[in-house]
Amino acid sequence: MIFAAVTLSGACGAQAPDSITETVAQAKVLMRSGEAGAAQARLLFEQAAGEGSGVAAYYLGLMRKNGMGGEPDSVAALRWLELAARRQVAPAMFIAANMLASSDMDQARHWLDAACALEYPEALMQKAIALQEGTMGHARDQKQAALYFKMAEHAMGHRQPEP
Structure with missing residues (x-):
């Protein structure tokens, strides 16, 4: 080595x-x-x-x-x-969002949204589910949820390599 x-x-x-x-x-x-x-x-x-x-x-x-x-x-x-x-490490944003979800929802949403902005597939999927179910402080919004599901599907096809 x-x-x-x-x-x-x-x-x-x-x-x-x-x-x-x-x-x-x-x-x-x-x-x-x-x-x-x-x-x-x-x-x-x-x-x-x-x-x-x-x-x-x-x-x-x-x-x-x-x-x-x-x-x-x-x-x-x-x-x-x-x-x-x-x-700007998207997987770190996603994990931090999930670690903070039970203690600091505002910060959790901040990191989840930041990961979504970088088109991190798991973050897009999680936001789609939150919009569909009305969780993480989101109102239920089926149209927005459908959009995020499509964005997640697209991002999966263009996944960045592991950092």
């Missing part, structure tokens, strides 16, 4: 974009290798997230949520997922 070299950029010590991408790729391999690589994956994701990677924050949030490389921690998971969401 080739490990990514850390390239320093200027006086601030930030990693070069290619190096961050390599760090995230290495961390994903370690994460998928099971518990043996999970702790190292979390460290690499933290490093890359600290350097601005939304994708790294997303995976770190998933790891924290699912207890990979340590005990599950929903508070830390949500913090990392919301950071990834602010960095």
Whole structure:
């Protein structure tokens, strides 16, 4: 396995974009290798997230949520997922919306709508169901629901690769 070299950029010590991408790729391999690589994956994701990677924050949030490389921690998971969401990672927006649905409906709707704006299929489907059933603070609206179902179907055919 080739490990990514850390390239320093200027006086601030930030990693070069290619190096961050390599760090995230290495961390994903370690994460998928099971518990043996999970702790190292979390460290690499933290490093890359600290350097601005939304994708790294997303995976770190998933790891924290699912207890990979340590005990599950929903508070830390949500913090990392919301950071990834602010960095425009649609799956993080969707997961954060669902984590917040029972405690902060306004913020949950904010992230769900943001994921819909990025045409994330699962978010479009969830909003369609909410409109159809009149949940998540939505009034029942069958026409809007039908539109979101069509948008979700279309988005499924044009799914973005995993971050």
